[in-house]
Amino acid sequence: MAPALGPVLLAAAGNDTVRRLVSAAPLTRPVVDRFVAGEGLDRSMAVVGALTASGMDVTLDHLGEDVTDPAEARSTRDAYLRLIDALRPLGLGPRAEMSVKLTAFGLALPGGEDLALANVTAVVEAAADAGTTVTVDMEDHTTVDATLAVVRELRTRFPQTGAVVQSYLFRTEEDCRALAGEGSRVRLVKGAYNEPASVAFQERHEVDKAYVRCLKILMAGEGYPMVGSHDPRMVAIGQDLARRAGRKSSEYEFQMLYGIRTAEQERLVAEGHRMRVYVPYGTDWYAYFMRRLAERPANLTFFLRSLATRG
Ligand code: FDA
Numbered sequence: 001m002a003p004a005l006g007p008v009l010l011a012a013a014g015n016d017t018v019r020r021l022v023s024a025a026p027l028t029r030p031v032v033d034r035f036v037a038g039e040g041l042d043r044s045m046a047v048v049g050a051l052t053a054s055g056m057d058v059t060l061d062h063l064g065e066d067v068t069d070p071a072e073a074r075s076t077r078d079a080y081l082r083l084i085d086a087l088r089p090l091g092l093g094p095r096a097e098m099s100v101k102l103t104a105f106g107l108a109l110p111g112g113e114d115l116a117l118a119n120v121t122a123v124v125e126a127a128a129d130a131g132t133t134v135t136v137d138m139e140d141h142t143t144v145d146a147t148l149a150v151v152r153e154l155r156t157r158f159p160q161t162g163a164v165v166q167s168y169l170f171r172t173e174e175d176c177r178a179l180a181g182e183g184s185r186v187r188l189v190k191g192a193y194n195e196p197a198s199v200a201f202q203e204r205h206e207v208d209k210a211y212v213r214c215l216k217i218l219m220a221g222e223g224y225p226m227v228g229s230h231d232p233r234m235v236a237i238g239q240d241l242a243r244r245a246g247r248k249s250s251e252y253e254f255q256m257l258y259g260i261r262t263a264e265q266e267r268l269v270a271e272g273h274r275m276r277v278y279v280p281y282g283t284d285w286y287a288y289f290m291r292r293l294a295e296r297p298a299n300l301t302f303f304l305r306s307l308a309t310r311g
Pocket of ligand 1: 136137138139164166189190191192193228229230231232234255256257260261277278295296
């Protein structure tokens with residue numbers, strides 16, 4: 001789905017040498033700041049304060065993925081518990097929820113599904129106790145079955161737990177049907193990983209058409225669709241389908257990433273829509289940052305231009 005450079009950048013997202021080079025470049029930081037709300041909780045809480053004061057809701061992502069041992073997985077859990085403690089005094093309830101990646105909770109380790117479930121359950125319990133929810137991000141296609149299995153298990157006790165589906169995968173229309181039941185919170189995105197032609201559409205227009213088909217299923221269903229896209233056509237179609245399904249503005253929401261199309265985020269809030277901004281924070285920003293560069297040539301140009309002008 002990415003333009004020509006996209007796959008190269010997505011491959012670089014998993015390459016340690018490139019990671020060291022990009023992370024060490026002194027001028028990377030200001031560009032990262034455009035997409036990441038700081039490394040620590042202080043700065044991210046300030047961002048949460050500013051966004052919620054301007055009418056947005058937020059979902060917070062403590063950056064990190066693909067941990068390599070159980071201790072790291074537990075430290076992901078603990079980072080989210082600290083986040084929930086920091087959010088509690090703000091009294092935002094479900095306006096500030098969490099997004100989690102199960103590979104940061106140990107999903108890819110031996111016995112990973114049980115390990116990730118145990119670690120993430122502690123976070124979902126703490127979130128419920130603080131009056132809010134968790135949405136489980138979707139990662140590359142090899143993790144989809146296990147991720148949906150963990151979501152199903154979490155929903156037996158916490159039915160408000162959100163799922164994410166990616167329209168670039170062939171399987172996703174079927175997953176949308178299975179997930180469109182009453183009360184089911186589902187974020188629909190196009191998908192951000194480098195997926196093979198055996199499992200995913202490769203052409204942008206195919207991914208977009210699949211996005212619309214999935215959105216139709218979710219909007220016509222009984223769940224709570226979360227329209228995760230910066231694409232003006234998907235946003236307009238989302239608005240239209242919600243209207244046709246007779247949904248009130250409290251019965252679906254739009255979601256965009258921190259630092260991307262902020263004017264559009266404000267416009268949707270001003271029109272009375274629910275808009276939730278995905279706010280990533282933390283030190284482990286590299287893979288997230290590379291996926292953002294891969295998505296859009298303008299993001300890459302912005303990065304390269306800032307290197308050229310500052311260097
Ligand atoms: P796409 O990148 O296809 O762009 C389409 C059009 O949108 C562009 O032509 C342009 O008009 C407009 N546009 C896009 N970016 C713009 C910009 N910076 N400035 C101006 N216009 C712009 N992925 C995943 O695999 N798993 C996940 O769990 C999540 N979670 C997630 C949460 C949220 C809240 C969002 C918004 C996205 C995700 N994603 C994700 C990422 C998602 O899969 C996808 O990679 C990006 O959202 C990019 O796709 P878009 O639909 O935004 O448009």
